[in-house]
Amino acid sequence: MQYTLYDLLLAGSLFVGMLVLLEGGRRVGTRQMTRDPAGANTGLGVIDGAVFGLLGLIVAFSFSGAASRLDARRQLIIDETNAIGTAYLRIDLLSPDAQPALRDSFRRYLDTRLAVYQKFSDPAAAKAELAKANMLQGDIWRQAVTASRAEDAHPDAGKLLLPALNDMIDITTTRTMATQMHPPAIMFVLLFALAFISALLAGYGMAGSKYSRWLHSLCFAAAAAVAVYVILDLEYPRLGSIRVDAFDQALRDLRESMK
Numbered sequence: 001m002q003y004t005l006y007d008l009l010l011a012g013s014l015f016v017g018m019l020v021l022l023e024g025g026r027r028v029g030t031r032q033m034t035r036d037p038a039g040a041n042t043g044l045g046v047i048d049g050a051v052f053g054l055l056g057l058i059v060a061f062s063f064s065g066a067a068s069r070l071d072a073r074r075q076l077i078i079d080e081t082n083a084i085g086t087a088y089l090r091i092d093l094l095s096p097d098a099q100p101a102l103r104d105s106f107r108r109y110l111d112t113r114l115a116v117y118q119k120f121s122d123p124a125a126a127k128a129e130l131a132k133a134n135m136l137q138g139d140i141w142r143q144a145v146t147a148s149r150a151e152d153a154h155p156d157a158g159k160l161l162l163p164a165l166n167d168m169i170d171i172t173t174t175r176t177m178a179t180q181m182h183p184p185a186i187m188f189v190l191l192f193a194l195a196f197i198s199a200l201l202a203g204y205g206m207a208g209s210k211y212s213r214w215l216h217s218l219c220f221a222a223a224a225a226v227a228v229y230v231i232l233d234l235e236y237p238r239l240g241s242i243r244v245d246a247f248d249q250a251l252r253d254l255r256e257s258m259k
Helices: 002-035 044-093 099-118 123-148 157-178 185-205 214-235 245-257
Strands: none
Touching: 002 185, 002 214, 044 099, 044 157, 044 185, 044 214, 044 245, 099 123, 099 245, 123 157, 185 214
8 A cells, every 4th residue: 555655646746747847848938939939849849759759668668568577477476386386296206204294394385475475565574474485495395305215205206306396496586586676766767757858848839829738738647647657556566556466366276275
């Protein structure tokens, strides 16, 4: 909720700022036309087109990148579910005496992995759960290595179970780093700056009319603000209104199957 409010505040600031600059640009243009009616708008079309085109390009790349990262994060949840499920099934290759303890460790591990993202809005709590999950990974690995060497284990237990555990452990690092993959802050600064510059130039282009064209101004500012809001929401799908939580159901279903 806090991030959503922050996101709305940024988008609202962009909306208001663009409206102010649209009106400011219109007034500047009106004064310029009073001084130089014939040449006030001469040669400005190329500059306006370049700035508006650059704004559109930045918005398109930002939106495309954010959407791609959202899809990648969803896929990683599926990959982790498959990795844990595969490793859990291969416990059957171990001796019957070693299986109960290892299965219990898997249950506690999956509970902890779910808790990491359930507490994502609280960085300290999420970090503590992540550290706990890392400790359980080490315990599971040591138990699996010892059990796979037992005489009554399947001859290929080590060859099949340990690589599956390695995949299960590796995916946690991949998911953790994926949550931190965002464009550099300068990209968002550039996006806001281009939006403000475009609003100023668009306002200048509306000079000459006696009254402000509020319908066009409102639509232009609203379109830019909504686009930025969606981009920011896509970048942080654990905090905003666009979320990947629904995909966690795959992990919850796997946890249910472990009972």
